[in-house]
Amino acid sequence: MPLVERAAHMARLERLLREWPIVALLGARQVGKTTLARALARRWRGPTTIFDLEDPRDLNQLDEPTLALEGLEGLVVLDEIQARPQLFPILRVLADRPRRPARFLVLGSATPDLLHQGAETLAGRVGFHELGGLDIQEVGGRRLDRLWFRGGFPLSYLAPSHRASEEWRRDFIRTFLERDMPRLGGALPAATLERFWTMLAHYHGQIWNASAFARSFGVSHTTVRKYLDLLSGGFVVEQLRPWVENVGKRLVRSPKVYLSDSGILHALLGLATPRDVLRHPVLGASWEGFALAQVRRTLRARPEECFFWATHAGAELDLLVVSGRRRLGFEIKRTDTPGVTASMRSSLETLRLDHLDVVHAGQRTYPLTKEIRAVSAARLATDLTALRR
Ligand SMILES: Nc1ncnc2c1ncn2[C@@H]1O[C@H](COP(=O)(O)OP(=O)(O)OP(=O)(O)O)[C@@H](O)[C@H]1O
Ligand SMILES: [Mg+2]
CATH class of the missing domain: 3.40.50.300 (P-loop containing nucleotide triphosphate hydrolases)
Known part of the structure; x- marks a missing residue:
């Protein structure tokens, strides 16, 4: 190959x-x-x-x-x-x-x-x-859907068929749980960790809810937090921290959790083919998490520069990248005709963004207002490079 x-x-x-x-x-x-x-x-x-x-x-x-x-x-x-x-x-x-x-x-x-x-x-x-999985810059925007369905592990992405790809991922999951994690010192039964990982898949892209996990596993908040750290330590789960700034609004303080690879997400949920993914409720969260990861990669933003923003009043921003004095905002929308929302205007103003991009599933990149741009996910690798430091 x-x-x-x-x-x-x-x-x-x-x-x-x-x-x-x-x-x-x-x-x-x-x-x-x-x-x-x-x-x-x-x-x-x-x-x-x-x-x-x-x-x-x-x-x-x-x-x-x-x-x-x-x-x-x-x-x-x-x-x-x-x-x-x-x-x-x-x-x-x-x-x-x-x-x-x-x-x-x-x-x-x-x-x-x-x-x-x-x-x-x-x-x-x-x-x-x-090093993460293959990204859109490496495989090209025309292969966006394939990269999304299969994820970026080279052997999954390059497999000869969707079935072969999914089999590879199921095998990866088994080996990770039964061999790799124990070797890395994760002294947790593989079955427990698998159940935890699968539950996280259902919560992909949501705010970490320690209570729900603690209840479901019959253990303390600290213990489920340790499970989460274990999977993060093996690079299969990522956390996005909330942006907290004293602006007088009540802010959400827990991180959001994402499975690092969309292909592994789909395999954990038993979604073997693109058809399965398109019919499953995780569809929106999966695409958004994937697009968000591609934005971070394209910008080469370090994890400590990346945040989400949410107020209890309902305004939110999917991704805020703070590098030096610059603040870039990103909204992810799985539509091909994104519009400008009140929440976007609110984040532009409250967070004093230098720039706001709405990453969408359509084919074109074009301005929506003076400060807001609609960016085609397939064109991320070219259309975001100007924003790199
Ligand atoms: N850039 C690439 N293009 C095509 N195939 C690749 C690429 N990188 C890795 N692979 C294939 O993916 C598989 C895993 O790669 P590799 O052994 O380099 O990963 P690794 O991160 O070192 O894995 P491990 O942690 O298990 O040692 C190999 O079969 C390799 O040939
Ligand atoms: Mg190796």
């Missing part, structure tokens, strides 16, 4: 490797980390060494890790770092050498929070890059 080129990720990684002694490339299982790192190593000028820490032969070579690593020059890739968190303190020492003969690229499928054992010792020495 030919590789889909991931040029923007490659460029960012190469830049980070110039700036930091250690770069962490993190992302969900099977999202393409090893493939990207190997492509990067092929382009690297100078010596490269790759260790796969889930391969016993490579692990043998690292029996004496300091000895094995300190003599290396150029690019050193440590794949599956979560299998050997003991390496973190050693990497720290190597990163602090006065002359830096090597750059380290570490790959992992859990957030530092979930890894905890030792990753924090790298503070100030490591640049992070998160």
Whole structure:
């Protein structure tokens, strides 16, 4: 199968490797980390060494890790770092050498929070890059629907049929629950986590309701919060924080929760084909979550720059991107003739937005008012690039 080129990720990684002694490339299982790192190593000028820490032969070579690593020059890739968190303190020492003969690229499928054992010792020495699934920029706007139905895991997206794609995703879900999560230290029965994940799928794009989950699982708020952190730590769930600013309005303070991948969302809900998705009540939430993720990717907005906004009075904004002094607003509407609403005017004014885009399912991008634009989801990759920093 030919590789889909991931040029923007490659460029960012190469830049980070110039700036930091250690770069962490993190992302969900099977999202393409090893493939990207190997492509990067092929382009690297100078010596490269790759260790796969889930391969016993490579692990043998690292029996004496300091000895094995300190003599290396150029690019050193440590794949599956979560299998050997003991390496973190050693990497720290190597990163602090006065002359830096090597750059380290570490790959992992859990957030530092979930890894905890030792990753924090790298503070100030490591640049992070998160790899998500394939996005609209990489596959092209004409493939928008396919990317939405199947999600962005390369093997799901590229599968020869919708059925094969869905089978791949069901298999991913099973492996994630039964093998990956236990290895990442998530000591929770696979069946419980699966039920939780499926319930989250039903709440996709809604405000996190700890009480509903706590009641349904017969555990405390803190415990369901831990389930949520576990899935977030494996990059399969994302949270969008509320924008809270003292403007005298009563604001909603819990995050919104999204499954990171629309294909996994559909598989968890048993929606095998596009037809199934189009007839299911999750349709609207699924499309909106998908479009929102594509906006964030296209803008290259970091998670800490992204918010939603909602007041108890009913005004809301699906996505607010705050970078420096700039405030960009986005509304997502699964229609091909979006109009301007009172809520849009309210968010423009209250949040003092520099710009508001209404991302819709139609084919054209055009102005709605002086400050508001209708943007075709299929054209995001071209029509939003001007808004990048
Ligand atoms: N850009 C791409 N184009 C086409 N196929 C890809 C691409 N990236 C990854 N794949 C395919 O997807 C599968 C998973 O990729 P890869 O092994 O790189 O992911 P990973 O993130 O390292 O997964 P894991 O966490 O399980 O090690 C592989 O079969 C790979 O060939
Ligand atoms: Mg890998």
